Amino acid sequence: MSTDEQPLAPYDGILLLSFGGPEKPEDVLPFLRTVTAGKNIPDERLEQVGEHYYGFGGRSPINDQNRALIAALRAELDRREIDTPVIWGNRNFTPFTAEALAEAGQRGMRRLVTVVTSAYSSYSSCRQYREDLAAASESVAAGGTVIEIDKVRPYSNHPGFARTNTRLVTEAVRGVLREGVDPGAVRLLFVTHSIPTAMDDTSGPGDEDGNAYARQHLALGAAITDEVNATLDTDLGGELVFCSRSGPPSQPWLEPDVNDRLEELAADGAAVVVCAPIGFVSDHMEVVYDLDTEAAATAQRLGLRLVRVPTVGVDPEFVSGLVDLVLERAAQARGEDPPVPAWPGPAAMPSVCAPGCCPNLREARPALCGRD
Numbered sequence: 068m069s070t071d072e073q074p075l076a077p078y079d080g081i082l083l084l085s086f087g088g089p090e091k092p093e094d095v096l097p098f099l100r101t102v103t104a105g106k107n108i109p110d111e112r113l114e115q116v117g118e119h120y121y122g123f124g125g126r127s128p129i130n131d132q133n134r135a136l137i138a139a140l141r142a143e144l145d146r147r148e149i150d151t152p153v154i155w156g157n158r159n160f161t162p163f164t165a166e167a168l169a170e171a172g173q174r175g176m177r178r179l180v181t182v183v184t185s186a187y188s189s190y191s192s193c194r195q196y197r198e199d200l201a202a203a204s205e206s207v208a209a210g211g212t213v214i215e216i217d218k219v220r221p222y223s224n225h226p227g228f229a230r231t232n233t234r235l236v237t238e239a240v241r242g243v244l245r246e247g248v249d250p251g252a253v254r255l256l257f258v259t260h261s262i263p264t265a266m267d268d269t270s271g272p273g274d275e276d277g278n279a280y281a282r283q284h285l286a287l288g289a290a291i292t293d294e295v296n297a298t299l300d301t302d303l304g305g306e307l308v309f310c311s312r313s314g315p316p317s318q319p320w321l322e323p324d325v326n327d328r329l330e331e332l333a334a335d336g337a338a339v340v341v342c343a344p345i346g347f348v349s350d351h352m353e354v355v356y357d358l359d360t361e362a363a364a365t366a367q368r369l370g371l372r373l374v375r376v377p378t379v380g381v382d383p384e385f386v387s388g389l390v391d392l393v394l395e396r397a398a399q400a401r402g403e404d405p406p407v408p409a410w411p412g413p414a415a416m417p418s419v420c421a422p423g424c425c426p427n428l429r430e431a432r433p434a435l436c437g438r439d
């Protein structure tokens with residue numbers, strides 16, 4: 068196939084960009100130092116988080132999940148006869164973003180489309196990855212290799228992500244109801260990573276009201292709840308809760324914490340709480356520790372049954388949606404105007420971020436894939 072016939076032209080590589088995690092006990096401290104460099108995380112919190120990792124043998128699940136996602140993307144691309152290679156980079160663990168770009172350069176790639184393993188807009192989940200790309204591309208450019216880099220839009224309201232989550236939540240609730248549980252005793256929680264309220268307040272393109280991070284989660288949670296109720300003829304009320312808060316106690320972060328909300332739901336007569344970690348694309352440490360370990364223990368103490376909904380992971384509908392997103396981005400890069408499906412609406416996020424979108428509140432740093 069000539070370059071012109073490649074469905075992904077002008078791209079000659081797909082970069083999966085993720086957070087990264089440790090793979091053995093000796094990796095844990097260096098990893099945590101990388102994550103928290105220059106950030107105001109109390110030592111006490113770092114020691115706690117280190118223990119979470121040691122409790123899992125010093126190995127985060129995230130890298131293996133990314134390897135599985137790359138294999139699933141490869142299979143879906145092959146199925147569509149797209150031979151564009153997929154490479155992998157991380158913010159906090161090898162292969163680091165700069166190593167990924169060095170590999171791209173060695174393999175002759177000159178223009179990449181990036182898929183980030185986070186679906187939402189905020190500094191931590193979007194712009195910080197764009198800054199990583201800027202720093203990494205500067206480091207390969209210093210060695211004489213210029214690689215142009217684009218990225219797919221934040222995809223919390225792309226059907227591949229949103230519909231897959233909807234189906235997974237519907238199946239989980241259906242399973243609970245089939246057991247004969249009184250629907251009045253079932254509660255639905257959507258769980259995501261807490262962030263500082265100042266970061267949420269400034270998340271989004273900067274031309275609206277901010278709070279894009281919270282609003283995107285609330286919109287998806289509401290759409291899923293409506294769909295579950297319509298499908299199962301129930302009247303559940305879904306709510307958004309948060310996990311994995313860090314930072315000093317004086318700094319406000321998004322609330323309520325999942326554990327605090329479980330206490331209140333137990334007092335309110337709940338018997339079963341269905342927990343959907345829609346903030347995460349796979350079973351990261353936040354999911355296997357904060358939900359499956361810590362929140363599960365809280366629920367048990369309270370006599371609540373916690374039913375954890377799977378993350379989208381390598382679900383074929385999600386993986387196919389990611390391939391649709393890279394095809395959409397390629398069409399845009401060729402100057403075409405492809406359809407940009409959005410559910411829940413009203414609109415898709417732009418593929419090229421607005422100037423000042425989701426700002427870095429600590430220091431101004433260059434970022435790719437935007438107009439600033």
Ligand SMILES: CC1=C(CCC(=O)O)c2cc3nc(cc4[nH]c(cc5[nH]c(cc1n2)c(C)c5CCC(=O)O)c(CCC(=O)O)c4C)C(CCC(=O)O)=C3C
Pocket residue numbers: 086087088089099102103106108112113116127128129184185189191192260261262263311312313314346350351352353
């Ligand atoms: C929005 C968001 C996502 C989702 C988007 C995305 O996926 O990128 C995310 C993902 C992740 N966060 C992760 C781990 C950590 N995050 C930390 C710290 C922080 N996260 C923050 C936000 C987010 N984090 C924030 C505002 C901080 C405070 C310091 C800072 O401003 O950066 C710390 C330091 C200790 C602590 O404070 O807990 C750790 C160890 C892992 C790996 C998990 C694994 O190993 O499976 C993953 C996927």
Ligand SMILES: [Fe+2]
Pocket residue numbers: 260
């Ligand atoms: Fe985090």
